[in-house]
Amino acid sequence: MARTSKTSKLILALLLGVTFTQLLRSGPGNAFVQPTRREAAAAAAAALLAAAGAPGAADARAPTISVFGFGSGMSDAYSQNDNPTNPYSQFSDGTNAVYKLTQDILDKKKAELAKGFDAIEAAPGFIQAKNPMKLNTCLRGSAFYIKSDMEAISKGLAEDRSNAAFAKTREVAQKLGELGAHGRAKNWPQCDKDYAEVQSLISEWKRMVAF
Numbered sequence: 001m002a003r004t005s006k007t008s009k010l011i012l013a014l015l016l017g018v019t020f021t022q023l024l025r026s027g028p029g030n031a032f033v034q035p036t037r038r039e040a041a042a043a044a045a046a047a048l049l050a051a052a053g054a055p056g057a058a059d060a061r062a063p064t065i066s067v068f069g070f071g072s073g074m075s076d077a078y079s080q081n082d083n084p085t086n087p088y089s090q091f092s093d094g095t096n097a098v099y100k101l102t103q104d105i106l107d108k109k110k111a112e113l114a115k116g117f118d119a120i121e122a123a124p125g126f127i128q129a130k131n132p133m134k135l136n137t138c139l140r141g142s143a144f145y146i147k148s149d150m151e152a153i154s155k156g157l158a159e160d161r162s163n164a165a166f167a168k169t170r171e172v173a174q175k176l177g178e179l180g181a182h183g184r185a186k187n188w189p190q191c192d193k194d195y196a197e198v199q200s201l202i203s204e205w206k207r208m209v210a211f
Contacts, residue, residue: 113149
């Protein structure tokens with residue numbers, strides 16, 4: 001890929017060099033003059049120098065990725081939020097955080113979370129209908145916000161991540177993930193069990209935070 005990039009730059013620079021030479025030699029009455037061998041060679045040399053000095057694709061900084069946990073890059077685009085000490089991120093661990101929860105934000109998250117809880121109540125119908133696509137859509141559309149909102153409400157304005165409610169949030173998210181996985185595998189009896197456990201965990205969490 002890097003070689004192709006350099007070759008393209010070389011050809012482009014060569015053509016520009018020849019064109020520039022023709023412009024210098026052409027007069028008012030000459031639209032085009034055939035270049036001499038010496039002029040063509042000079043243009044080619046200029047092109048080589050330009051290509052050698054230009055950074056190629058191999059020299060450019062490219063995004064790094066991790067494959068199955070190996071490598072130094074991010075696993076995907078969303079993992080840019082994996083940095084727990086980013087002070088500008090609402091997903092950070094709170095270290096020197098610029099983003100701070102306010103009561104207004106918490107109130108909005110509570111309203112959003114209530115809608116998320118309502119959304120997953122459609123899951124039993126999709127399980128009974130044995131419809132993995134609609135079940136997956138239902139969970140994906142609400143699971144992220146459920147986890148994010150539950151964490152924010154569990155932390156509260158004190159930003160306390162060490163309480164039992166915050167830990168319970170992780171359990172809910174994990175069980176929602178298992179429900180989605182079993183739905184894609186069409187393991188409907190297990191889906192019924194997963195959904196029951198999800199609702200049980202959510203009920204426990206609600207009691208903890210008086211939701």
